[in-house]
Amino acid sequence: MASKLSITQADEMECDLVETTAHVGARPTHQVWQGQVFSRSGRSGDYDDFESSTGYGSGDGLCGWNCRHSFFPYYEGLSSSAYSRERLSDYESREVSYNDEKMSYYDATQQQRYFERQIRRWKRERAGMSAADQDTGEATAKVRQWQAAQRDFLRQTGLDRDYFRERAGAQITK
Numbered sequence: 001m002a003s004k005l006s007i008t009q010a011d012e013m014e015c016d017l018v019e020t021t022a023h024v025g026a027r028p029t030h031q032v033w034q035g036q037v038f039s040r041s042g043r044s045g046d047y048d049d050f051e052s053s054t055g056y057g058s059g060d061g062l063c064g065w066n067c068r069h070s071f072f073p074y075y076e077g078l079s080s081s082a083y084s085r086e087r088l089s090d091y092e093s094r095e096v097s098y099n100d101e102k103m104s105y106y107d108a109t110q111q112q113r114y115f116e117r118q119i120r121r122w123k124r125e126r127a128g129m130s131a132a133d134q135d136t137g138e139a140t141a142k143v144r145q146w147q148a149a150q151r152d153f154l155r156q157t158g159l160d161r162d163y164f165r166e167r168a169g170a171q172i173t174k
Contacts (some may be wrong), residue, residue: 003063015073025105035083043116082098116165123168
């Protein structure tokens with residue numbers, strides 16, 4: 001919805017150029033265009049075509065599935081880029097260490113998502129066992145095991161814990 005609003009505003013302001021936002025940990029296919037200026041019409045000789053370059057309008061492109069990027073109007077000669085080349089380079093090259101091995105920031109966030117999926121899986125298992133009046137000991141132990149592994153991972157990498165991503169939906173109560 002926000003992207004449609006940005007398009008509407010750009011139309012109202014008769015603005016052909018847009019700049020995409022940028023952030024650390026962007027998926028590799030989004031790193032290539034984040035923080036760049038594009039032509040919505042594709043007729044600018046100085047800027048690449050917005051839709052074909054960013055995949056805007058597709059699920060795996062700009063503003064698609066799990067994409068945290070957005071865009072805003074850019075006026076050549078009036079606007080200045082929100083992101084310096086140095087800042088974009090830092091975003092792309094950011095690494096963390098886990099068990100004395102380097103990994104990209106993006107790969108670290110994907111590893112964190114794995115831990116969160118495992119925690120949710122075992123919480124669902126525990127809730128199902130509880131609802132069936134079965135022993136929940138194994139599932140409870142697994143939840144704790146995965147949470148401990150995640151805490152260690154986050155401590156080593158410096159990433160932040162997102163408790164919301166660990167929720168397993170509505171809790172079943174007796």
